[in-house]
Amino acid sequence: MLKAILLIHQGITNSYELGYKLGNRGKKDVYISRHGQYAKQALEALKLITRMRQGNKWLTELTQKGRLIAEAPNEDLQVRLLIEAMLSYPPVWRIIDAVSLKQSQLNSVLVLNDQVVKELTFPEVLKDADTSNRRSQT
Numbered sequence: 001m002l003k004a005i006l007l008i009h010q011g012i013t014n015s016y017e018l019g020y021k022l023g024n025r026g027k028k029d030v031y032i033s034r035h036g037q038y039a040k041q042a043l044e045a046l047k048l049i050t051r052m053r054q055g056n057k058w059l060t061e062l063t064q065k066g067r068l069i070a071e072a073p074n075e076d077l078q079v080r081l082l083i084e085a086m087l088s089y090p091p092v093w094r095i096i097d098a099v100s101l102k103q104s105q106l107n108s109v110l111v112l113n114d115q116v117v118k119e120l121t122f123p124e125v126l127k128d129a130d131t132s133n134r135r136s137q138t
Helices: 002-009 015-021 029-045 064-070 075-087 090-102 114-121 130-136
Strands: 049-054 057-062
Touching: 002 015, 002 029, 002 057, 002 064, 002 075, 015 029, 029 049, 057 064, 064 075, 075 090
Parallel strands: none
Antiparallel strands: 049 057
């Protein structure tokens, strides 16, 4: 994630170029582009980039938070700011909240399982989708 932020800050916003610079060497160009798209989707969800349509292209820019990470004076601070952005992601907060409440009792049984994660993070309309099931297990 940090490498993707730094690459976007350097002006590499094309999905293929981003995927390639992130290390993907897929057999097809579409696989490399998809890797770059996944990185951008994750950064957008964390509110570290914005993507706006400009004609027939998408313009990708770092948000203020994203620029703060990219321009931090050292890698330790960059990592810390990225972690803060990840912890600010609402599904993460829901999980932390649920686990904190239930694990306050000593020797309690495992609270965080795939079903709990799925219920906490995915909207009702997505609960039957295959993607929801796969992501709740990772």
